[in-house]
Amino acid sequence: MVTPDGNTPGGLKATDLNMLDRQIVQRDGVYQADFQSWRVGTFFQRIYSTTHQRGVGFEAFCRAIEEDGTTRSASSIFSNIHDQDDVVQMDRMRLLLHFKNFMAAEIEDRWLMTNLHPRVMLGVKDPDVQFLAEVLEHTGFPPHQLVIALREHAGNFETVLTRTMAQLKELGCLVLFDDFRAESANLDRLWRLSPDIVKLDHSLIDNALKSGRAKRMLFKLVSLIHASGGLVLMEKIETEQEAHLVMRLEADFVQGRYFGSLDQRAVRRSAVDWDGAFRNLASQCEREVFKEVHNHNREMGQYTNEFMECAWAVGDEVPLEEAAQKLLRMKGLERVYLLDHKGLQVSQNIFPEERLKRVDPRYKPLLDSYGATWTRRISFHSAVQNPGVVQISPPYRSNTSLNICTTLSVALRKGSHVYVLCCDVQWSEDKIFW
Numbered sequence: 023m024v025t026p027d028g029n030t031p032g033g034l035k036a037t038d039l040n041m042l043d044r045q046i047v048q049r050d051g052v053y054q055a056d057f058q059s060w061r062v063g064t065f066f067q068r069i070y071s072t073t074h075q076r077g078v079g080f081e082a083f084c085r086a087i088e089e090d091g092t093t094r095s096a097s098s099i100f101s102n103i104h105d106q107d108d109v110v111q112m113d114r115m116r117l118l119l120h121f122k123n124f125m126a127a128e129i130e131d132r133w134l135m136t137n138l139h140p141r142v143m144l145g146v147k148d149p150d151v152q153f154l155a156e157v158l159e160h161t162g163f164p165p166h167q168l169v170i171a172l173r174e175h176a177g178n179f180e181t182v183l184t185r186t187m188a189q190l191k192e193l194g195c196l197v198l199f200d201d202f203r204a205e206s207a208n209l210d211r212l213w214r215l216s217p218d219i220v221k222l223d224h225s226l227i228d229n230a231l232k233s234g235r236a237k238r239m240l241f242k243l244v245s246l247i248h249a250s251g252g253l254v255l256m257e258k259i260e261t262e263q264e265a266h267l268v269m270r271l272e273a274d275f276v277q278g279r280y281f282g283s284l285d286q287r288a289v290r291r292s293a294v295d296w297d298g299a300f301r302n303l304a305s306q307c308e309r310e311v312f313k314e315v316h317n318h319n320r321e322m323g324q325y326t327n328e329f330m331e332c333a334w335a336v337g338d339e340v341p342l343e344e345a346a347q348k349l350l351r352m353k354g355l356e357r358v359y360l361l362d363h364k365g366l367q368v369s370q371n372i373f374p375e376e377r378l379k380r381v382d383p384r385y386k387p388l389l390d391s392y393g394a395t396w397t398r399r400i401s402f403h404s405a406v407q408n409p410g411v412v413q414i415s416p417p418y419r420s421n422t423s424l425n426i427c428t429t430l431s432v433a434l435r436k437g438s439h440v441y442v443l444c445c446d447v448q449w450s451e452d453k454i455f456w
Contacts, residue, residue: 039156042111042118053122055115058108060086060094062116064123069135069255069277072269075304076297079133079169081277082124084116113138114153121161130167137171137200138186151189158193165194169219173200180211187215198255202247213250219275220247224258230267234450237267238417238426244272269307322430325352325447326412329430333443336360337434342369349445350374356420356427356446363406363440365397371422388422396444405431405442417449425449 046055054063066080086094094102096116103109117136124134138154158165170190172183187197196218203223212220226243229236244254256268259278268276281300328349335345346358356377360369370392381389396402404413415429426449433442 038114039118039153039160042115043160045115046119046122051126053119053126055119057086057112057115059089060099062086062099062112062119064116064119066124067277067279068281069133069275070281070300071275072273072304075301077132077300078275079135080124081135082120084119117154118157118161121157121163125161125163132167133169133196134163134167135169135171135198137173151186151193154190155193168193169196169198171198171200171221172217183211184215187217199252201257209246209250212247212252216251218252219255220252221255221257222273227256227259227264227267231263235426241271248272265303266307266310269304270311322414322428322447325349325355325430325445328352329412329443329445330432332358332445333432333434336441336443337436339436343372346372346445354448356425356448357422358443358445359391361396361402361442361444363442365395365399365402365442367391367394367396368441385422391422399429401429401431401444402442405433405444406440409433409440420446422446 042055046053048054052063054061056062062084063086064082064084066082068077069079069081070076071078084096084099086099088094099112100109103112120134120136138151154170157163158168172186172190190197198219198221199212199217200221201223202212202220203225222240222243226236226240230240231237247254253274254272255275255277256271256273257277259265259268259276259280261280264278265276265280332342332345332349336342342358342360349355349358350372351374355374358372359367362368371389399415401413401415404415410433413431415431417426417428420427427446428449429444429446431442431444433440435441
């Protein structure tokens with residue numbers, strides 16, 4: 023769209039796209055351009071689907087080479103451009119380069135991911151969606167292969183963000199929220215704007231490797247994004263340890279230097295060559311998870327045997343406190359209690375003696391849960407749906423102690439009535455497969 027004075031809505035002349043195109047040259051099969059004192063080009067990072075266990079796209083980045091051979095990253099390039107018009111010009115240049123280099127690889131079944139630069143998006147001009155539309159038309163690039171990353175800022179930019187997302191979706195592109203981090207994330211905005219993909223900031227992985235609690239919270243964040251309707255991409259994976267962590271989460275996509283970077287000449291070849299290596303990594307992670315699950319089940323099996331002995335005794339009308347004596351002596355056991363068929367607790371909590379000695383006085387109001395209703399807990403529902411079979415809940419924060427615990431539960435018959443026997447066991451924070 024061109025205004026009567028010959029300008030595009032982005033503020034530059036309509037002929038600027040052709041001008042930029044003329045500045046781009048092909049050297050050794052790769053498209054590059056000269057900008058100020060730099061030679062600017064494109065490199066790509068593979069994006070893999072953890073479910074499909076193969077590549078599904080490439081994220082495009084720009085980098086520049088100085089006259090002395092020094093390489094600059096995209097962030098370094100833009101941090102050294104202070105004039106707003108030059109920022110816009112550079113942003114348009116690298117967009118066109120990305121399209122031309124990706125199209126030269128002739129890949130029709132992978133995404134191209136790129137971004138609208140934040141200084142363009144949040145500066146004096148609106149995001150350059152109109153220019154993006156012109157590039158799509160100029161190059162013939164199919165919009166359905168394009169994923170545009172937008173920075174999910176914590177500030178008051180929702181009007182710009184909402185308008186931009188609507189324009190991008192009208193073009194037929196997918197929209198990604200970039201660098202989504204726990205400390206500044208706007209979860210309300212997440213479900214209202216419904217991005218197609220959410221890229222989690224690498225700091226979340228750093229924290230998860232240092233803390234079992236952070237690891238568990240990351241798992242829950244991934245589930246929360248899925249509940250909002252988005253897919254999850256984990257970025258900047260650089261080590262084997264990080265790769266194994268993200269492969270064991272329910273994240274949908276992964277990328278980073280660990281999985282390799284490449285120029286346009288290698289993009290097409292890599293779409294096939296590197297899928298096998300990724301499948302090998304996925305298989306290795308699956309074997310580790312299977313081993314952990316096996317070890318965990320064996321560990322929980324020690325509780326399960328005594329737990330079922332207790333359940334059978336309760337079913338035979340033995341008082342709960344008497345029936346639970348052997349179970350109470352097991353290390354890590356928090357409490358034993360009985361629910362009726364509606365989830366109402368019909369017994370007092372039975373605690374091990376050692377547990378009562380270390381009661382935190384701040385939580386004394388929560389120790390007596392006789393008459394409490396646990397109908398909303400998965401431990402109750404899963405037991406009722408699978409009578410006679412021991413169920414093990416995901417870990418959760420116990421509201422009767424300071425501990426993270428998991429609940430064993432089983433539905434049993436006592437006379438003509440159905441009850442659910444439960445026992446809480448301390449959870450080891452290093453677990454991740456839940």
